[in-house]
Every structure is written in C-alpha cells, then in structure tokens.
Amino acid sequence: MPTRDELKAKALEAIDQRREWIIRAAQTIQDNPEAGFQEQKTARFVSEKLTELGVQHDTGIALTGIKGKLWGGALGPTVAIMGELDSLRVPDHPKADPQTGAAHACGHHAQLGMMLGATAGLLAPDVLSALHGNVAPIAVPAEEFIDVEYRWNLHQEGKLGLMAGKQEFIRVGVFDDVDMAMMVHTTSRAEDRKFAVGGTSNxxxxxxxxxxxxxxxxxxxxxxxxxxxxxxxxxxxxxxxxxxxxxxxxxxxxxxxxxxxxxxxxxxxxxxxxxxxxxxxxxxxxxxxxxxxxxxxxxxxxxxxxxxxxxxxxxYLPMRNDPLLMETFRENAARLVGADQITLHPSTRNTGGSTDMGDLSQIMPVVHPYVGGATGTGHGNDYLIQDWELAVINPAKAMAMAVIDLLAEGAARAKEVLEQSRPPMTKAQYLRLQDARLREELYEGR
Ligand SMILES: [Zn+2]
Ligand SMILES: [Zn+2]
The missing domain is CATH 3.30.70.360 (Alpha-Beta Plaits)
Incomplete structure (x- = not known):
C-alpha cells in the first residue's frame, strides 16, 4: 500500500499536469457570471468539466446544483469538496455581465477551479483505490443571499424550500451521505496572508x-x-x-x-x-x-x-470550523506555502459577513479556510484574482492532500474527526429551527 506522502505526490503531479485546464476553467466562469439559482451556463460548464474528468454526477439539484461521487477502494466516510456556482451583482465591476450586472466579486469562480483541481488530483492513478471512503465533488448554487424577491417567488411556487444553496441542499438530502465537508474561499485581506484558517461568521x-x-x-x-x-x-x-x-x-x-x-x-x-x-x-x-x-x-x-x-x-447560522479538519488543512497548506504564511484566526474572530457554510457546520464537521491571491474589496467593483497559482492551484492541492490524510490508512483521521466532532444539531433539528424562523406578517398601519 503506498504511503500518504506517495499518494499526495501523485495527486500534486496530476494537478500540475492540469494546471492550465484548471485556471482556464476558473477564468471562463469569471467571464460568464450568473447570480444565485440562475447559474445555468455555469452549471453546464462545470458539468462538462466533470465529464471530461470522467466523474459521474447529478445536475439540476436545487435548480442548478451538481453533486459527483468518487468511490474509494474500500468503505468509509464521505468527504465533500465544494465550490459555489453563483456570482454577485456589481454592475460597475470590470468583469460584470452588461445585461444583468452579475459579477464574480467574491471569487466563487476560483472555488469551482479549486474543486475541479482537487478532483483531478484525487483521480490520479492509484490514489482513490488506496482510500477508505468516498469523495463528493459538489458545486452549490446561490451562496450570496441576494435577489430576495426572486427567491421568495420561487419558494411560493414550490420550486425552493429553503432559499440558499447549501440550506436547500441540506433540506433535499444532498448531504445525507456526506460525513464532512471542505471548501476554500478567496481573500484579499492582508492579515490572512497566503492561507487563513479559523474564525467564525455572522x-x-x-x-x-x-x-x-x-x-x-x-x-x-x-x-x-x-x-x-x-x-x-x-x-x-x-x-x-x-x-x-x-x-x-x-x-x-x-x-x-x-x-x-x-x-x-x-x-x-x-x-x-x-x-x-x-x-x-x-x-x-x-x-x-x-x-x-x-x-x-x-x-x-x-x-x-x-x-x-x-x-x-x-x-444563515454562525460558522463553526472543526478543529481537527482545520489542523489537517493547515498542515497541508503549510507544505505548499510554508507555515509562516498561514494565519490562524481565533475561533471567535468575526468580520461581520455570513455564509451558508455556517448552516452546514451546525450539522457536520466542516472547514472553510481562506486563500490569498485576490486584490480589491470583497463585493466591491475592484475585487479580482491576481495570483491564479495561489488562489486556485494551491487550495486545490491542499484540499486533495487533506482528503488523502482523512481517508488513507483505513480513514483513521476521518474517523477521529467524526468521533471528536460535536455538531450542535441534527438535520431534523436544523430544519425545524429554520422552519420556525420563517414568518409572514401584514401590518395594517393603524
Ligand atoms: Zn460574498
Ligand atoms: Zn463568497
């Protein structure tokens, strides 16, 4: 049986071989931005790329979402590696769609590149067969909670239950056979250096x-x-x-x-x-x-x-990063950029934003690190990926290596994560909480 380091070397080599393919995919997505639950072109493109890799996948989940499956050599936990399909709307962004104002001002195009890259790495010869468990590459719709009236109408028409991508994925059961999940968000904040792990969110x-x-x-x-x-x-x-x-x-x-x-x-x-x-x-x-x-x-x-x-x-619910998943990711990111280039934020650090990864973190262990390579202001008209190697290739490699650490050697690390993690709620409790938060009132003004 190959060692974890041998498996990681194979995965890194496969990612390097696909370097141009991965970066071009992220750039193509950047050039065709679509807001949440309207990511038809983006989803079709990601589906084509998964097909090129030979990955079986379902499409059209929660309108535009995608879920693939890579089967390991033996039974074990399933790890999701995720990217988000949607853009924002920032009409004066240089890469904005002139008709819709949609623009990738939050770097989600980079995430899809990372997800495809990590998948390509794990498909390197002999890697999957050495893993005890499965990998689910997932492209999630609608992380930015915008176009509220549009989503409310979809909800009223019965086309959506919960009105954001991961929320609805939880509700319709996409994560029922997933045990833990990871994704990496881009950042332009200097204090995050090349990678940042930890912190929470609103x-x-x-x-x-x-x-x-x-x-x-x-x-x-x-x-x-x-x-x-x-x-x-x-x-x-x-x-x-x-x-x-x-x-x-x-x-x-x-x-x-x-x-x-x-x-x-x-x-x-x-x-x-x-x-x-x-x-x-x-x-x-x-x-x-x-x-x-x-x-x-x-x-x-x-x-x-x-x-x-x-x-x-x-x-959304506040974000909880799983400590052992964080450590697993940090170790592998350090191999790529050096430990001194990684910021570890305290678990209470909250810069005020929100993500539906927070919702998922309430029901299973997840990790949501940040990677540098972007400049400008997040959600602003100047937010752009400048360093594609850092922002796309490195996190793809870090995720692929983290998956190998989790699922190699009988999936000992993944099992440890599951034993130590204490998610605050079950899926059923989560759905009940969210149900109770939905309220409608007509105030008559007298
Ligand atoms: Zn955002
Ligand atoms: Zn974002």
Missing amino acids: GHVVKFIQFIGRAAHAGGAPHAGINALQAAMVALNALNAQRETLRNEDIVRLHGILTRGGAAVNSIPADVRYEGRVRGNTVAAIEDGNMKTDRCLRAGALALGAKVSIVTIPG
Missing part, C-alpha cells in the same frame, strides 16, 4: 418588505394618496435610530436596499419594496435585531397610514 435573517400605499395624482391630489415611499423612509430612519441600542459584541448589521421606489414620478408611490438583512453573531442577537427591525417597519407604516408586508426568511 448568522442572519433576510427581510423582504413591501410598503403598500395608495396611488393618487402627486401634483393634483396628494392628499388622496398614501405615500409608501415616505413610509419606507420613516422606517429606515427609525432603523438608523436603533443603532445606538446594538451591542458591539453582538456584531449586529442592519442593512438593505430599496428595490422599488414607485412607478411614476407624478403618481404617489403605492408599492415600495425593500430587501434587507439582520445579521448578528448569535441566534439571540439576530432575534433581538429582527424584533427591533420589525418595530421600525411598522412605525413607518403607522406614521403614514400605509400597510407593510414583512416577510422574514431564514438566513
């Missing part, structure tokens, strides 16, 4: 709000109307007034966008829509922020005599 709930007024001639008969835009403005000012009640340690973020401000300038706005977020680093902090948000929304409606429809959609 959870959140998502708001879809409609202020309902009454149209009337804005010049001739404004007294006959009810101005939904003014109601929204009172509500948003009230929300700003709330900020002094938020505790620093809860890392609450209240933010959102108006997606409709009215229909015609000479008609009192009767239909105004707002998509928002309530983030916080505990479920209790999110609940508190959400209660205050709803109060502000009702206050705006009450002031103007408008109605407000408040839909609260279950968002």
Whole structure:
C-alpha cells in the first residue's frame, strides 16, 4: 500500500499536469457570471468539466446544483469538496455581465477551479483505490443571499424550500451521505496572508418588505394618496435610530436596499419594496435585531397610514470550523506555502459577513479556510484574482492532500474527526429551527 506522502505526490503531479485546464476553467466562469439559482451556463460548464474528468454526477439539484461521487477502494466516510456556482451583482465591476450586472466579486469562480483541481488530483492513478471512503465533488448554487424577491417567488411556487444553496441542499438530502465537508474561499485581506484558517461568521435573517400605499395624482391630489415611499423612509430612519441600542459584541448589521421606489414620478408611490438583512453573531442577537427591525417597519407604516408586508426568511447560522479538519488543512497548506504564511484566526474572530457554510457546520464537521491571491474589496467593483497559482492551484492541492490524510490508512483521521466532532444539531433539528424562523406578517398601519 503506498504511503500518504506517495499518494499526495501523485495527486500534486496530476494537478500540475492540469494546471492550465484548471485556471482556464476558473477564468471562463469569471467571464460568464450568473447570480444565485440562475447559474445555468455555469452549471453546464462545470458539468462538462466533470465529464471530461470522467466523474459521474447529478445536475439540476436545487435548480442548478451538481453533486459527483468518487468511490474509494474500500468503505468509509464521505468527504465533500465544494465550490459555489453563483456570482454577485456589481454592475460597475470590470468583469460584470452588461445585461444583468452579475459579477464574480467574491471569487466563487476560483472555488469551482479549486474543486475541479482537487478532483483531478484525487483521480490520479492509484490514489482513490488506496482510500477508505468516498469523495463528493459538489458545486452549490446561490451562496450570496441576494435577489430576495426572486427567491421568495420561487419558494411560493414550490420550486425552493429553503432559499440558499447549501440550506436547500441540506433540506433535499444532498448531504445525507456526506460525513464532512471542505471548501476554500478567496481573500484579499492582508492579515490572512497566503492561507487563513479559523474564525467564525455572522448568522442572519433576510427581510423582504413591501410598503403598500395608495396611488393618487402627486401634483393634483396628494392628499388622496398614501405615500409608501415616505413610509419606507420613516422606517429606515427609525432603523438608523436603533443603532445606538446594538451591542458591539453582538456584531449586529442592519442593512438593505430599496428595490422599488414607485412607478411614476407624478403618481404617489403605492408599492415600495425593500430587501434587507439582520445579521448578528448569535441566534439571540439576530432575534433581538429582527424584533427591533420589525418595530421600525411598522412605525413607518403607522406614521403614514400605509400597510407593510414583512416577510422574514431564514438566513444563515454562525460558522463553526472543526478543529481537527482545520489542523489537517493547515498542515497541508503549510507544505505548499510554508507555515509562516498561514494565519490562524481565533475561533471567535468575526468580520461581520455570513455564509451558508455556517448552516452546514451546525450539522457536520466542516472547514472553510481562506486563500490569498485576490486584490480589491470583497463585493466591491475592484475585487479580482491576481495570483491564479495561489488562489486556485494551491487550495486545490491542499484540499486533495487533506482528503488523502482523512481517508488513507483505513480513514483513521476521518474517523477521529467524526468521533471528536460535536455538531450542535441534527438535520431534523436544523430544519425545524429554520422552519420556525420563517414568518409572514401584514401590518395594517393603524
Ligand atoms: Zn460574498
Ligand atoms: Zn463568497
């Protein structure tokens, strides 16, 4: 039986041989950005690449998702290696789609390159047959929780249950035969150096709000109307007034966008829509922020005599990195870039963002490290991958090597991970929690 180091050498060689193929795949995806649950072209492309590698896979899961399976030489745990299919919308990004404003301003195109690269590495001759367990390459839709109204409509039509990719993957059972999962996100933060592991993230709930007024001639008969835009403005000012009640340690973020401000300038706005977020680093902090948000929304409606429809959609849960998976990843990343180029963040470090990898981390051991190679501001119009070797090839190698550590030698390491890990909830408990977080209210404004 080959040693783990021999298996890793084979995997690294296979990744190096496919270097151009892997980077070109990530770049092609960057040039064809699509927002969540609309990643048809991206999914078709990833499916073609998996077919080129000879990987059996299912497509169209949760609308656009993909799951493949690589069978090891003997039975054992299944490790998922994942990438996210969706882009953001940043219309003035240099790589934005001019029609849709979709742009890969969060580096998810790099993740798909990594996932394909790690898969190619594990397909090197004699590697899989030495593993006790399986590998599931997965391309997940819709990590960025945007286009809220679109997703709410899909939910109402019964096409989606939960409204983000990994959430819905959990619900429909994609992870039922997966024991642990890993993915690597790109970063432009200097303090993350070449790789960063550890830290947590905010959870959140998502708001879809409609202020309902009454149209009337804005010049001739404004007294006959009810101005939904003014109601929204009172509500948003009230929300700003709330900020002094938020505790620093809860890392609450209240933010959102108006997606409709009215229909015609000479008609009192009767239909105004707002998509928002309530983030916080505990479920209790999110609940508190959400209660205050709803109060502000009702206050705006009450002031103007408008109605407000408040839909609260279950968002993400805080991220928990599994310590042994983290260590397994860190060791392998260190072989590539040197231990001094890896940042280890304390488990409480939270920069305020959120990911549905947090949801998965509540029900199984996961690791969600960061890799450098990007410049600019995450979600900004200048976020670009500059160093493709660092941002795509290195994490592909680190994931492939981590999988070998987990599943070689009778999968001893993976079994240790499973024995030590204490996920806070089962899948059933997770689904019940998210169910309870979905709320609809129509406040009549009187
Ligand atoms: Zn993002
Ligand atoms: Zn992202």
